[in-house]
Amino acid sequence: MRRVYLDNAATSPVRREVVEAMLPHFSETMGNASSLHMFGQRAKRALEKARQSVASALGADLKEIYFTSGGTESNNLAIKGVARVNSDRGRHLITSAIEHHAVLNTFRHLETEGYQVTYLPVDDQGIVDLNALEHSIRDDTILISIMLANNEVGTIEPLFEIAAFARRKGIPLHTDAVQAVGKMPVSVDDLGVNLLSLTAHKFYGPKGAGALYVGHGTRIAPLLHGGHQERTMRPGTENIPGIVGLATALDLACHDLDSEWARLAGLRNRLENGIRGRIQDIHLNGHPESRLPNILNMSFARAEGESLLLALDLRGIAVSTGSACAAGSTEPSHVLQAMGVDSLLAQGSLRFSLGRDNDEDDIDYVLDALAEIVPRLRELSPVYDPGART
Numbered sequence: 001m002r003r004v005y006l007d008n009a010a011t012s013p014v015r016r017e018v019v020e021a022m023l024p025h026f027s028e029t030m031g032n033a034s035s036l037h038m039f040g041q042r043a044k045r046a047l048e049k050a051r052q053s054v055a056s057a058l059g060a061d062l063k064e065i066y067f068t069s070g071g072t073e074s075n076n077l078a079i080k081g082v083a084r085v086n087s088d089r090g091r092h093l094i095t096s097a098i099e100h101h102a103v104l105n106t107f108r109h110l111e112t113e114g115y116q117v118t119y120l121p122v123d124d125q126g127i128v129d130l131n132a133l134e135h136s137i138r139d140d141t142i143l144i145s146i147m148l149a150n151n152e153v154g155t156i157e158p159l160f161e162i163a164a165f166a167r168r169k170g171i172p173l174h175t176d177a178v179q180a181v182g183k184m185p186v187s188v189d190d191l192g193v194n195l196l197s198l199t200a201h202k203f204y205g206p207k208g209a210g211a212l213y214v215g216h217g218t219r220i221a222p223l224l225h226g227g228h229q230e231r232t233m234r235p236g237t238e239n240i241p242g243i244v245g246l247a248t249a250l251d252l253a254c255h256d257l258d259s260e261w262a263r264l265a266g267l268r269n270r271l272e273n274g275i276r277g278r279i280q281d282i283h284l285n286g287h288p289e290s291r292l293p294n295i296l297n298m299s300f301a302r303a304e305g306e307s308l309l310l311a312l313d314l315r316g317i318a319v320s321t322g323s324a325c326a327a328g329s330t331e332p333s334h335v336l337q338a339m340g341v342d343s344l345l346a347q348g349s350l351r352f353s354l355g356r357d358n359d360e361d362d363i364d365y366v367l368d369a370l371a372e373i374v375p376r377l378r379e380l381s382p383v384y385d386p387g388a389r390t
Contacts, residue, residue, distance in 0.1 A: 002365055009320070046243075067246075097119045144173045154292040205248070
């Protein structure tokens with residue numbers, strides 16, 4: 001059976017070059033980077049070389065990069081670290097209603113500690129309401145956190161404009177850039193952010209390796225306490241193989257950025273146009289232009305998303321019904337709900353997320369499968385009316 005992996009937004013396969021770069025650090029350069037002997041110093045050099053590489057990719061200084069275990073830890077460190085160290089100035093925080101759960105649940109936890117959180121609305125294409133942001137800022141606002149690109153629908157947020165609001169008020173701005181890094185140009189200076197989270201496994205690096213950019217002068221407290229690693233911001237023995245893999249994967253992704261954007265956008269458009277041409281009663285979720293090149297989220301009216309996913313899986317096709325971190329939930333996507341998508345329509349949504357291993361034959365195979373599966377599932381649906389239109 002043909003295998004087609006279209007769930008790269010959940011996690012991506014590790015590139016061969018990345019594996020090769022990591023291998024020596026499991027056995028040859030196996031020292032602890034805090035040790036003074038030559039084995040430890042080799043590990044330390046690999047660590048700092050990787051830090052410089054990540055800093056260069058983001059247009060940052062190497063002392064502004066801290067390595068973590070991934071996007072969830074980076075988001076927690078950024079949000080809790082800034083909120084707690086600035087609690088003497090205020091306890092009001094701002095985020096959006098469509099953030100990843102690694103951000104949303106961090107803010108919900110802070111609410112149990114007495115912080116107040118404003119969850120900004122978005123429009124029907126997933127763009128944060130800038131007017132609501134401006135009117136939400138208070139004298140006691142100490143942090144704004146808005147994602148750079150949405151993980152479910154691919155919409156790219158107006159971070160530059162958001163940063164302008166934050167800068168005028170002297171409020172730190174954090175962005176969860178997990179889905180954006182490696183897919184689009186990301187410069188911390190151009191964006192105007194104070195903190196930025198990323199993780200390697202979204203751009204063909206290893207799982208369990210991430211980073212947090214913290215701009216000079218940003219007040220932040222560590223979550224963990226222990227040794228002096230990562231300048232005490234993130235204590236614990238560094239994952240040198242993972243960090244080297246992260247830096248290598250990011251270098252490769254940045255090198256291929258322009259060509260991959262064009263290629264992935266072409267495949268995404270081929271898939272979207274093919275669905276529109278062969279299947280009725282479908283709806284695009286997200287912005288039609290301001291979006292990542294590799295994510296397509298479509299709703300299939302009167303067809304249940306999980307049934308579609310499982311039927312595609314039987315054909316060897318891997319897709320998602322939303323964020324992988326929300327798998328198992330019976331509730332419609334919180335992202336689609338915030339965008340005002342009808343709940344039944346939201347239940348029939350699929351996220352196709354393309355990667356470097358996909359080609360036109362994959363897209364055509366998926367289109368053939370969808371053209372057969374969607375009508376069959378609709379015939380089985382007690383609520384499907386072929387005469388209705390969305």
